[in-house]
Amino acid sequence: MSGSAEPRSRPAGPILLRSGIVVTQDPTLRVLPTGDVLIEDGRIAAVAPSLATDGAEIVDCAGHFVLPGLVNAHMHTWQTALRSVAADWTLLEYFRHVHAGLATVFTPDDIRIATLAGALNQLDHGVTTLVDWAHNNPTPQHTDAGVEALKESGIRAAFFHGSPKPDPKPGEPHFSEVPHPRSEIERLRRGPLADRDALVTLGMAVLGPHYSTLEVSAHDFALARELGLVASMHQGGGEARTPGGWEALMARGLVGPHINIVHGNNLSDAQLRAFVDLGVTFSITPENEMAQGHGHPITGRLRALGAAPSIGVDLESAISGDMFTVARMALASQRALDNAAERARSGGIPATSTVPAREALDWITTRGAAMLGMSDRIGSLTPGKQADIAVMSPGALAMWPVHDPVATLVMQGSGARVRDVLVGGTFRKRDGKLLGPDVAAVRRKLAASGERILGRLDVPSVSRHVAAQ
């Protein structure tokens, strides 16, 4: 697979998606109960109830949803071959068994196949932009394998380069004391990720004050800003490595719109307010946060400040990669918190829902685009933007009848119902089938990689699963 060329990024000619239920996520265009979407030169040329064909290739979308491709704002795609091995692990077990264990035996080829399979699965499920939070890069060869796999998949991706977190060997510093390697970021900027307009672009997956020293955080934040990159970091899970670190970083003027906080469950209201005021973005991963012990997702706390999260799957070693599922998890978890608060306050049921369902679609489209600083390019079916589009079948019965298209997508939607996917106007999935790499071969290599990795270490519950296969 390493020798495969990147799929062509330019479509042959104009394409007309005809007569779909068009959910644009554009504040002016909103929803067209029946509408056409014209694609030219990889971009959305027009959206209207009816458009002239002018020789365009016609794609019948009658009775189908046409929506912006989804944005998965946080996923460790390198863990795809470990699917469900962390199903019963808390954050502590996950750190011990994955980061200090399984992660240490990955070869570049393991990274390559996991990233390719994970990215293809995202495309298959209607995701057109993936934030690949890649933090198992012990060598440049691992890094390059991940980047090459993203390019091969055909997805739009931000490769967030991060460093691994093994237990230190004698004489080595702890990972929290190691600044992000400028040389590696500069190598990527000059080499494989030099083109900022390409499908795969660069970001930094840094440690931040929860997982590193103040000086490391300050170095990493300054480096990202100097290079015009987003710096994303996990926040939460156990005690902070640098208590008061955020306040110190803000005092140095290092916190701004280039900072993306993942999780953030343990942040104070005052901190959240300060971050929102500074333009910091947030990516939450509600299903994993609830399951692994992070705490409650901060969806409602951000809403109270006039902000909103982007959403990610986080770990396919634990949960499904379906963005509709995690969006519903975010919605339901916040409603549960609000309903419980109302019951505690008044003893009764709230008069109405606190969070409208439509907001969940924003979290996985426009908010994801904003997190990457790409709102001018992706996130909605706005003329001029990249033609990153998903077409979804309502299924035989599952999503029918459609009274409110947005509510139907959020509450009944599933990545399994995605029929077609275009990225930059090029079909990556059509009529229910992924185009591009041979999926059967990818499956075989992914399974072999997973068995090899799990076979290298005696991890509780894992060896039992493997033996049973």
Ligand SMILES: [Zn+2]
């Ligand atoms: Zn994560």
